[in-house]
Amino acid sequence: MIYLTLDKNAKTNYIYQQIYEGIKEYILLGRLKPGEKLPPKRTLARQLKVSMNSVMTAYDQLLTEGYIYTTERKGYFVEKITQFINQGDAIESSLPSDLKESIVDKEEWLSLSHMTSNISLFPFKKWFRCQQKTIDHHQRELSEIIHPQGPYIVRKTICRLIALTRGVICEPEQIVIGAGTMSLIRQLMDMRDRNTVIAMEDPGYSRLYHLLKSMEFDVHPVKIDEKGISIKEIEAAKANFVFVTPSHQFPTGKIMPISRRIELLNWSTYTEDRYIVEDDYDSEFKYETDNIPSLQSLDRNQRVIYTGTFSKTMLPGIRISYMVLPPGLLREYRRHYQHLIQSSNTINLFTLHYFIKNGEYHRHVKRMNHHYETKRKILINELIGRFKDNIQIEDIPAGLHFYAHFRSNKDYEEIEERAKQEKLEIYTMKRFMLNNIYKHQNIIELVIGFASIPEDKIAEAVDRLYRAMS
Structure with missing residues (x-):
């Protein structure tokens, strides 16, 4: 006989859930032994003074989870269950204090x-109209796993945008969309041999520095002067990958002049496996003068990997960034990531397409x-x-x-x-x-x-x- 205490007035657990939990606990504590027969459904229902449907539902759940098994015309029996190891007397359910998070009230900050970024002026209604257009016209794409680099139509729109605004020379096929620049950089560098030597601006983007260090690359912080990153120090480090922010150096704000840009591009051509990663993180905002063309727009040797984001111009939480790969690296990328699933939100990608196409983004x-x-x-x-x-x-x-x-x-x-x-x-x-x-x-x-x-x-x-x- 199974002795269960049921609270028939409980508002949280249904009767069948209480029966299920009670029998499960008996099995896990060893009070019901492997092979022991459970009472017939009608008998247990009469004993507990509940409907047979409640007992049947509880048995079905126990059967589905593997706590019991059934033999035709003989009834339900307790399954032989492997015991937990090293559980101790009680399971520690509380999170250690060093892992606890505290919510800081930023109301008066x-x-x-x-x-x-400032979202108070963002045209949410127009964005939502573009989102509705996406739902109306792209239901098939929304129901499928999209291209690993992002939908072609979206890459084509981004390609045209950065050609007009930043002078970037590329085809839609060269664009890889991802949920943030850091995730794209991780993908890019995961293709590289760990013997790759990296130079990056100092002061510079500390998150990127720690990412590359955690990936076990040899990273050399290189001082910047009045023109930007030092070519002599890049050479001294024997680097073959350089990360720069030429249009608005992060964090000093310096703009790399044409003389240093040409020096850097020339550096990239001296040996076969040299690349420059250009982070164009906030180049859309330029005051008093025209925009500075991208470094990639000057590159004629396919050595610049251009990265950009929509986090600064729209919403940080939208998580849409992109990189433009030279053909050689694109071929390697497709081979390396042929089974990758695109990480950005598909609805947001198509919404961005219409937002740009309709002129709202501009x-x-x-x-x-x-x-x-x-x-x-x-x-x-x-x-x-x-x-x-x-x-x-x-x-x-x-x-x-x-x-x-x-x-x-x-x-x-x-x-x-x-x-x-x-x-x-x-x-x-x-x-x-x-x-x-x-x-x-x-x-x-x-x-x-x-x-x-x-x-x-x-x-x-x-x-x-x-x-x-x-």
Whole structure:
């Protein structure tokens, strides 16, 4: 006989679930032995004073999960189940404290982060109309696994866009779409021999640096001068892969002049296996002058791998980035990733296609250029007015951040802690110096973003920064 206690008034578990859980526990604790026969459904239903359907449903679930088996005309029996090893007296159900996450209330915070964008002016209604058009016209594609590089029609649209805006020379076949630049770089470098020697800008993108180090590549941080990354140091490192941000160096904002671009392109041709990865992360935003053409547009030897993203121009959470591979690497990519499943959201990809095709993307970028230029000027004027001779700004009219030097006798850790107390999000140069040589005597360097800070909060943000520095 099976003794089960049922709560017939319970609102969470149905009767059959309570029967199922009770018998399962008996089996796992060894109170019901392998091969032992369970009561007939009608008998157990009468004993528990429940419907036979409840018992039958519980038995069916136990049978499906392998706790019991049935023999025709003989009934239900307990299955022989392998016992757990080293379970101890109790299973630890709580998560260790070092793995717990805490939710920070950002309600009263202001942000000078370089990683954000302003979504308050994003034309969501027009985006949703493009999304509806996608659902109406691409139901077959939405029901299938799409091409590993992304739908051809979307790659064709991106190809035309970057040809017109960035001068990129390519065919749609050369474009690989992915959920973020970092995931694309991982794919690219997974094809490379681990003997590949990599040079990258210092200061530079620390996430990329740590990714490449975690993949066990030999990564050499190379100092930048007034023209950008040093060709002599690239040569000294014996690098054959170089990562650069020539249109708006991250994080200093420097624009690589044509002389250094040609030097870098010439470097790539001296041996067969040299490549340049151009990260064009926020080149859409240029103020006062025309856009700077991409490095790839000057390349005639198929040595530049161009990468771009829609995170800065639209929404960071949209996770649509792309890279343009030279034909030789494209052939290798297709061989290496022939079974890859495209990582980006298919609906978003087709929606982006219509958003660009309808001219909405161009209008949005133009509108945001004007908006960001205005906000950038206000922020710079507020900083100069507040800090006066104690600030020097690298005033390069491009991108969504600028680089500033502050006179201060405090160290980076103290500034960062005081900024937290002021509920102000900032990023110091400590984050971007790959060799961690980031302290100059009585100078604090910040990378100041202005995308998400509301215009009417700029003065308050500057006041908070001043108090943190004081």
